[in-house]
Amino acid sequence: MANVVDLFAGCGGLSLGAARAGLHPSLAVELDNHASAAHSKNFPQCKTAVLDLSKVESRDIGSLVGSKPDLVVGGPPCQGFSYIGKRDQNDPRNNLLDKFFEIVADIKPRAFMMENVPGLLDQSNQQFLEKAINRVADRYTILAPTVLDAADFGAATRRKRVIIVGYDSASVNRISLECIKNACSPSTTVREALAGLPEPNSTDIGKLELADTPYVRLINRTTESVGCQEKIQAFLNGFVSGLETTRHTDVVRERFRGTLPGQTEQTSRFFRLHPDQPARTLRAGTGADRGSFQSARPIHFLSPRVVTVREAARIQGFPDWFDFHPTKWHSHRMIGNSVSPIFAEAVLKVLADALGINTEQSRLFGDQIPTDAVA
Structure with a gap:
């Protein structure tokens, strides 16, 4: 069973997508008490840690994980990069992007996926992105940052996000942007x-x-x-x-x-x-x-x-x-x-396949609906 660490986990959109892709959320880190409580209720077998990652040493996250994780996922706070925010270059939350990659470099998962707002790719933010990616560039094959829309993966909402995927080619099969984009499906009204x-x-x-x-x-x-x-x-x-x-x-x-x-x-x-x-x-x-x-x-x-x-x-x-x-x-x-769980599942299933996870046995109980629902 492949273990997943979810950083900046919120209530669990990425965690749910991971679970449905056949992966096992083993640790979720979230600062907000209300979101972490919701994550704990919905993922009772996942350890939930209420932590401010800006004040935590990366090695401390490694000690919480225990064994080496297969995958680290997360969406660092994006307000400093968002088109609808103030886009403040000095917003301290911008440093959490770097923190994500610092933790990846320290705990050395087999693969990682980070998601964020499209504004991250603006020229004005290149310094933040390049510094962060350079922390792991010598260990991982890193796919070019790419903007994807959740609606193109079956969701009922337009939600464009940047994803950055990296993997250790010594232990993970090749992952390509083409494979991820091919996981698309018609949007939902x-x-x-x-x-x-x-x-x-x-x-x-x-x-x-x-x-x-x-x-x-x-x-x-x-x-x-x-x-x-x-x-x-x-x-x-x-x-x-x-x-x-x-x-x-x-x-x-x-x-x-x-x-x-x-x-x-x-x-x-x-x-x-x-x-x-x-x-x-x-x-x-x-x-x-x-x-x-x-x-x-x-x-x-x-x-x-x-x-x-x-x-x-x-x-x-x-x-x-x-x-x-x-x-x-x-x-x-x-x-x-949150990240749309539908979008998360589609992307993370590609990563699960590359990690060698049998996604056909992803522990889904089936298409359950209320027994007395009217068709």
Whole structure:
């Protein structure tokens, strides 16, 4: 069984993709208490460490891992490189990019994959990227940094990310960008992604009306050692959570109602989802350390309201049994910060093949849907 270390793990988008690719998340490192708690709940057999990697020696991560890992994955904080942020060259979080490669150099996995925002490839950021990659250039074959879109790998959202893959050619079969790009599949529309989810309510829990669709089957597979059993059992009985109502005034609802799908509501600047297209990138907002700003959520394409936590999770590619946080704010922030598990699985399966993992025996229990769902 190939062991994976997930750095800057968040709630576990990369970890879930790894598990579904036949790999075993053995250690997740995350600073945010809420995200790390969600990761721990959803990956009970993975060690979760709440650490500020900017203040931790790389060798300390190695001691937490124990045996040499097969794969290190992670997405260092990207606000300093993002097109929608301030793009501050002096943002201390920029140094965490270098920290990722420092840890890779120290614990020496057989392969690694880092993901980040496309702005990382701007000329102004070359100094950060070159310094980081040079830490591991003498040990690994490193593929050229490449921008990929999650929607091109079956996700229901447009989400462009840079990936950087490296591997030890002495112990890993050849990996090519062509193989990774060939793992693509048709995108999913918002209508397909949200099929069968109930309207929001005051109890946060609802009954699935329709779950037997290809996309819902894809995201709701259960994987050995992943998931809170209580949430999985509730899902198999036909129930989902994450449906808490967001209150809108009548005036706001009328503005939302008058906004066409695929258009932006002029006052709030909220975008209304188009049912026959993938969603735009879901935004995360900020944590308490950055002012607790809540990012704008998209407007549902049928109802005059913003999407629920469960709808955002469906769009991003998380299963209906995935447990986030009791509050909407933290849950949406986790989802917006995450890598789409669908995208992660597609890319990491290529790496798993190169690592010699039998991905046909990836411990998937099957296409499970609620037994009483209406087809």
